[in-house]
Amino acid sequence: MSGRFSAAIDYTLALAVLLFAWWLATGPMGLPTYLLPSPLRTWNALVTIALTGELWRHLGFTLQNIVLGLILGCIAGIAIAYVMTRFPKLAVWLDGPLVILQTAPKIALAPLFIVWFGFGVLSKIVLIFSLVFFPVFVGAVAGFRALDPKMKDLSKLLGLSSIQRFRQIELPAAMPEIFVGLKIGAVQALVGAVLAEWMSGKVGLGYLMTFASATYKTPLLFAAVLMTVVLGLLLHVALTILERRLLSWKGAARG
Amino acid sequence: MSQSERMIDIAGVHKTFVADHGTVTALEPVSITIKEGEFISIVGPSGCGKSTLLRLISGLDQASGGSIKLDVSGRKRPVGFVFxxxxxxxxxxIIDNVRFPLDTSGISRGQGDKTALDLIKMVGLAGFEKALPRQLSGGMRQRAAIARALSDDPPILLMDEPFSAVDLLTRDNLNDELLRIWQSTGKTILLVTHSVEEAAYLADRVMVMTARPGKLKCVHNVELLRPRGEETKLDPAYHALVAQLRRDLRTPAGEAH
Known part of the structure; x- marks a missing residue:
């Protein structure tokens, strides 16, 4: 508990120093607003769009895409990993195509996704999905393959159905590895969401950034950037809470 | 209570499997009939097929030939297995682990909890129901495993070197508790072990197996009085049996293990 408290103080101090340096650069050192707006101007820009409701529309859109992409990517990653470990023959078939897809830089495929899936929400979710899928998939394969053979004996002795076996034994046993993938995937998801919005559409934090920079509204640009940082932190916190709940049985091992 | 004379009927069961360099005989044909409520120890060196025999009885592996009949009148899970x-x-x-076999066979939570709590008490883990396995010692975890194996009340309990990973003192305690559990439940128990002392101390009959190829060499009746305890270990008959088992296990003509 006291460790957590001192960590909170450390974080606050670091943040304060950062803010002070920011203020120092804009105030006393006199950097122009179009290069670096002051903390106060940025804050004002943020409050303005928050009050008009514009902020929530953009934030909500981006968040919704990330959450959908994460959920779909996780389900598909876990499902395909499971099918491949259950049917090794299938794994031989799928290995090649999957390696090619995995090594292909998904960001470079983004324009293609827009051509295929349009300017709307679908192409964005597809991009996020493709970024989340692989880390989760790789983690899940590792997790399913690492299953203690004695656990297989146990499920055979108890005559568990496939569903019981998956839900009660295989999925929880693979959860630590799946989470490693999910955490990487979540960072990627945010990058993918913002990038997709840069490229097309009229809503989202990424769009807000391109709009602000195109119209030289640097304080607004800063506000949008700050919100993506906050979004990233929120995602991190949410995943950490989920991890503590699902993996508390792992005990002290914590990064 | 009428007891089955042929609880486990093993006739000419053998096991071979195919390896890179040809077929390997894991177990030469074994025949033995085990009565209900009997405590059988199986002792032998590594590679004598004792674990294989247990896995064949449990249905985890299929025999290459011969037959195994269990007099269990069509139960879904005739055996409990302790690894x-x-x-x-x-x-x-711990309680969720012990209740797991019940949960997965559609027993209600309330009924399952009651059974699990009784078993946890019986194996001496009362007060640790809500603990996670990693919070317990090796011996306590093995007690929980025994409780789980007994939870859906199988007539047969198969134990594959269950106490080989715990220290000697704990092992002695667990052996005594196992005898107490056996006496109160009337299960038919087959216990595989490396230790001739353990085999002699626990069993009604000891099956001696030898390696390469794995086969049943002989079966000894253990005439030591029940209930057994520290005095049993001072009994000359116990020492004579242990010495006999050692002689049985010694491979002929100084063949290396």
Whole structure:
């Protein structure tokens, strides 16, 4: 508990120093607003769009895409990993195509996704999905393959159905590895969401950034950037809470 | 209570499997009939097929030939199995682990909890129901594994070197508790072990197996009085049996193990 408290103080101090340096650069050192707006101007820009409701529309859109992409990517990653470990023959078939897809830089495929899936929400979710899928998939394969053979004996002795076996034994046993993938995937998801919005559409934090920079509204640009940082932190916190709940049985091992 | 004379009927069961360099005989034909409520120890060196025999009886592996009949009148899970390691589900508490076989066969939670609590008390883990496996010692985890194996009340309990990973003192205690559990439940128990002392101390009959190829060399009746305890270990008959088992296990003509 006291460790957590001192960590909170450390974080606050670091943040304060950062803010002070920011203020120092804009105030006393006199950097122009179009290069670096002051903390106060940025804050004002943020409050303005928050009050008009514009902020929530953009934030909500981006968040919704990330959450959908994460959920779909996780389900598909876990499902395909499971099918491949259950049917090794299938794994031989799928290995090649999957390696090619995995090594292909998904960001470079983004324009293609827009051509295929349009300017709307679908192409964005597809991009996020493709970024989340692989880390989760790789983690899940590792997790399913690492299953203690004695656990297989146990499920055979108890005559568990496939569903019981998956839900009660295989999925929880693979959860630590799946989470490693999910955490990487979540960072990627945010990058993918913002990038997709840069490229097309009229809503989202990424769009807000391109709009602000195109119209030289640097304080607004800063506000949008700050919100993506906050979004990233929120995602991190949410995943950490989920991890503590699902993996508390792992005990002290914590990064 | 009428007891089955042929609880486990093993006739000419053998096991071979195909390896890179040809077929390997894991177990030469074995025949033995085990009565209900008997305590059988199986002792032998590594590679004598004793674990193989247990896996064949449990149905985990299929025999290459011969037959195994269990007089269990069509139960879905005729045997409880205790592995060398506890094989508990690390994300479940002790009570959830013990109740797991009941949960997965559609027994109501309330009924399952009652059975699990009784068993946890019987194996001496009262007060640790809500603990996670990693919070317990090796011996306590193995107790939980025994409780789980007994939870859906199988007539037969198969134990594959269950106490080989715990220290000697704990092992002695667990042996005594196992005898107490056996006496109060009337299960038919087959216990595989490396230790001739353990085999002689626990069993009604000791099956001696030798390696390469794995085969049943002989079966000894153990005439030591029940209930057994520290005095049994001072009994000259016990020492004579242990010495005999050692002689049986010694491979002929100084062949290296």
């Amino acid at each position: 060398q390691e506890p094989v508990l589900l690390p994300w479940k508490t």
